[in-house]
Amino acid sequence: MPELPEVETSRRGIEPHILNRTVTDVIVRQKNLRWPIPATLKSQLVNQKIRQVERRGKYILLYTDAGTVILHLGMSGSLRILKQSVPPEKHDHFDIFFSNNKLLRLRDPRRFGAVLWTKKDPLKHKLLCDLGPEPLSNDFTAEYLFAISRKRSVAIKTLLMNSHIVVGVGNIYANESLFSAGINPKRAASKISLNRYQQLVNSVKSILQLSIEQGGTTLRDFTQEDGKPGYFQQTLAVYGRTSEPCPVCGKPIKKISQAQRSTFYCSHCQK
DNA sequence: CAAAGGTCCTGCTCGC
């Protein structure tokens, strides 16, 4: 489910319910996610107040005075705020209970997500310390992408999805951004001009920003039991549209595989 | 061989 817009929307959705609330209990039903949920998490977290709810890339960070919970939603994870009386379902692996009779519940059928705990600055954690810039920040520029790509033979789409280059651009938005910028996803990253990188950076920023705004409207109420994401109902130009007409030129959208992910593009509009 | 919104890890090649 989650690309950056949904992770950010999830962060915004849970924040008002848990900020400054005290953890009263932690329940782990299935500890085997991407990595095991630490056995000591409950003893570390209970009685702590959530001091900040932040995001770095697709990681959500719950800061307390004792340490920080690092959450990742993987491919299929979602977070809900629920009353404590709501019974868990099959893939509800992890709950944090709060003093306001609510709980934060992680559901993740494929279990590619993660729940970790660190006592040090989470931005120095192994998984976070080498991440690239936030795509919506001023650090993500055409000059940056141009410079970092000079010796890269990988396809631009693969580069764009590399979280060590820039965080938060998942498969949907890599496809959509490249279409919007008119760049062929197979093009070697080293063979793209500064001007075209400017187009790409503009596209990434505007598409992610729009998606966050849409996610914000559809995911606003996290207290409901079915907080289903809806932002991807938005009109996508190429993603998932194999053989459909390109919205610009009408030629059929092509589907190929790159780095074991599906790529959708228009061979006429994207060079 | 099915594909799905993620990304870490391993092992290889290449260039200095």
Added chain:
DNA sequence: TGCGAGCAGGACCTTT
């Protein structure tokens, strides 16, 4: 030769 960077492929899982 040794070393690091870059890269491809495999791995992790369940559901439709």
